[in-house]
Amino acid sequence: MLGETLDKLSTDFSIPEAVIGIILGFVTSIPEFITFVDSQRHHSENTSDLQGVIEATSNLFASNMFNLFVIESIGIVVYMFMLKIF
DSSP: OHHHHHHHHHHHHTOOHHHHHHHHHHHHHHHHHHHHHHHHHHHHHHSOHHHHHHHHHHHHHHHHHHIIIIIHHHHHHHHHHHHHHO
16 A cells, blocks of 8 residues: 555655655654764763663664564455455
8 A cells, every 4th residue: 555655756756765764764763863863962961971872772773673663564454354345
């Protein structure tokens, strides 16, 4: 479905699929980027820069693991459920 949506957006707006893919990748990374910047700012004011890097890396790792195991699993279950209905 995502591929079909990307193709339709590309056709409707006359934008190459690669450009739309880059934009979608950037937009979906904004929450992680904001978390990284905020933790760096917080720890640079209060403690060492190293602590900010550790917290930011932990946040990114946790976000990726959550996406990989929870979001992808839900997507697979919904997709399999849709295949059985239709």
